[in-house]
Amino acid sequence: MLLRLRVSLPDRPGVLGQVARAFGVMGADILQVTVLERQAGRAVDDFTVSWSGVFEPAELRERIGVVPGTRVESVWPTREVPGTSPDYDLLGHVAGEPDRALMTLVDAVPDLVSADWAVAVDSGDGKVVHGSWQAPEDVPASDLTPIRPSAFSEGTLHLVSVPMDGTHLVVARAQGPAFHRAEVDKIARLAGIVSVLARPGRLTSSPAAS
Structure with a gap:
């Protein structure tokens, strides 16, 4: 399934890589990252991922949220297929x-x-x-x-x-x-x-x- 996750994270080097690794550990393939805002030392990004894991989306949200300073604001299904213009x-x-x-x-x-x-x-x-x-x-x-x-x-x-x-x-x-x-x-x-x-x-x- 395709999921979209809205993630608030510290806007500093290395954090995005940590989040990407957390997705990989869970078996989620990142298809697209959209930066919605960057201010006051934080960023809000939307991640579109392909998710075929055995866990529920809520589990994915919980696991990504363990990255220090990161907060998953929402997880929801999407029909927006990246790369199709x-x-x-x-x-x-x-x-x-x-x-x-x-x-x-x-x-x-x-x-x-x-x-x-x-x-x-x-x-x-x-x-x-x-x-x-x-x-x-x-x-x-x-x-x-x-x-x-x-x-x-x-x-x-x-x-x-x-x-x-x-x-x-x-x-x-x-x-x-x-x-x-x-x-x-x-x-x-x-x-x-x-x-x-x-x-x-x-x-x-x-x-x-x-």
Whole structure:
């Protein structure tokens, strides 16, 4: 299985190597490391690993946490396969079919940030315009249409809302940690590029009539 681990660790030479060795001892193959932040002598990294061990993910979390000064903040399943350039694939599909830009973005973005589902919400009436295949029928009743990209939580459900042209892109993670500001920035940038690639007035949930 593919897992993602969010790890807070001391930002000093040798610590990353210790963490990598701990993964190796447990039989986890590190496929990708994403640095989310570095400040005040600490770093927060997301590790994507291939895990076929006999232990539960919680055991993996516990074993990695024995590295001095290291804290595993969360472990959760991911469908994001490193090395496949899904960001470029998304933008290529949008450029090829700009009339379906919003649908394409909503369907693709959960896998790009290791989230569970996404929906597009009408900025006026708050109704769902389009949802990804795992989106629930009843979307949480929070204020999903802030004026700027925002991250917030509904209990254990973590959400990001990004304003677009007449809609808001809402991305949700039911498993795993709250969205980091680096992830919010990534989602906002993707939404902005998709808005540019879409034809004027065509950022809708279905192809417009010619």
